Amino acid sequence: MVKAKIAVNGYGTIGKRVADAVQAQDDMEVIGISKTKPNYEAAVAHQLGYDIYAPAENVGAFEKAGMRAAGTIEEMIEKADLVVDCTPGGIGEGNKPLYQKAGVKAIWQGGESHTIAGFSFNAASNYEGALGRDLVRVVSCNTTGLCRVISPIDRELGVKKVRVTLARRAADPNDVKKGPINAIVPDPIKLPSHHGPDVRSVLPQIDITTAALKIPTTLMHVHTVNMEVNTDCTADDIKKIFGSQSRIRFVGQGISSTAEIIEFARDIRRPRNDMWENCIWAESITVHEKEFYFFQAIHQESIVVPENVDAIRAMMELESDGAKSIEKTNKAIGL
């Protein structure tokens, strides 16, 4: 089988993980990654054997740093069937003409707006809608985490209303520039936060309001989720529905915080301690009449990674069945 040729444009927090996950599949391969500067992340990409592409003006700097660039970013795009744009939020939009000129398919991340692609993707929610598409946006970590729990509940019980408070990590573990150090920041102050509308870019039928607080931690986000449903149910019914989803993991056994989830990910030898699944505290699932509550933790660095792989598979029409793609992706990365 000819593998789909994938370029990863931007090799930061998301890009480096997407590259590894794509490389682990048997129906697609990374033909190159792009990096603007020859820093420590580029050095690791070089060690891992990825072909590195750079902006034309920086090719010389890579040479000097002992990691010869395979060419310019434009040359990388020419060679690809599909580009996964993992540049920082807001930058990706400027790359659209480049991809269209080269006639390649493109995936953007949740930092870009829905309109960039006209289709926002979550594998458990709308895989089939991405089949054969040229442009797709994979929604952000928080939106992915919400779509994964809302979709199956909506299918089984019918969702009436969702209310979520997100306690958001203020910065990623490698980010030394950002605060707060000791404060709680309602962000945005004006309600609702953008997460609710963003969920509706995938699940337009869902009535959802969200509020977000930025807090001094780097490991994971935590959501307090409240859902009103149309059907009588018990906590066991909810557990059964969540339990049927491969990208939802129940936590317990003394895991009392996000720190212990990450420690567990390290212990089970996950690459970069990644936790691709929503982590739901089973004990927190509480039903009161047709309304239930639970806590879930979301690993902002990695949760969208398998989603990008599934988006590629749908757009390249390598698999028409979403459930099969999810299973294939999971197996290849060790989920």
Place this chain on the structure above:
Amino acid sequence: MVKAKIAVNGYGTIGKRVADAVQAQDDMEVIGISKTKPNYEAAVAHQLGYDIYAPAENVGAFEKAGMRAAGTIEEMIEKADLVVDCTPGGIGEGNKPLYQKAGVKAIWQGGESHTIAGFSFNAASNYEGALGRDLVRVVSCNTTGLCRVISPIDRELGVKKVRVTLARRAADPNDVKKGPINAIVPDPIKLPSHHGPDVRSVLPQIDITTAALKIPTTLMHVHTVNMEVNTDCTADDIKKIFGSQSRIRFVGQGISSTAEIIEFARDIRRPRNDMWENCIWAESITVHEKEFYFFQAIHQESIVVPENVDAIRAMMELESDGAKSIEKTNKAIGL
């Protein structure tokens, strides 16, 4: 007028503030405070001129540290009309026989259970119910903050349902022993948290569920509050109701976090940078049909302090009108 004689048993975070607030009133006075060890807080109490009482076995240690104790804790209680118990949560219960033997009235803090006094107090909610009582519990910081916003809305619009997520400071500013340093801790994991039932100890008619997350900050708690009401309303209606409450303060003008609220309290020369009011971000008040949302910050160290003064005034029958007591307390402490 003879002033009511108040003893403050326990001179930590809450006790030292209650002592200063009582001393600022013209109808009550502090006849003594108790401290177990002659540490830095005891030294400041000594400087401020409070009579210090100690456990019999530690009286010598105070003498040696250059701050002679005025007597034993039992002797302090004998001299008082009313004891405000500000010992750590769970310790206060053991003091009940001591107070009853001495025939003094007693106030406990929110760390004790409702049953210790049989009456849980919040000035804006049930001042009149405390008139002449011998035993009263002043509810905790979070419960106080919730009662202050729920009561006036329930009176004006009728509350159907309240849903709150509390982002709780993990430790007080002077607490160097506690974590988490870098994690989010759902606490408790099992929902709802105790705060909802605790609000019902003051407002039994209210349908409320609460979820709490412990996070790495020391300054203040932040609540995301959702209320369903029985009456159509606008954001301006809600602002008008909150604006009529002297212990609710709107924040804005570039205040984007708890850190800036505390900076503001320092700038306006509040003692110990205390913020006795609920701080509500006016901009966050958002109405959707008969349901509204907002953010409020709660200063855990000081919010219950004026409530303790009002509880004293009700129990000693120094003032029969709750609104007048609140006004008097506020004026004396500079709120």
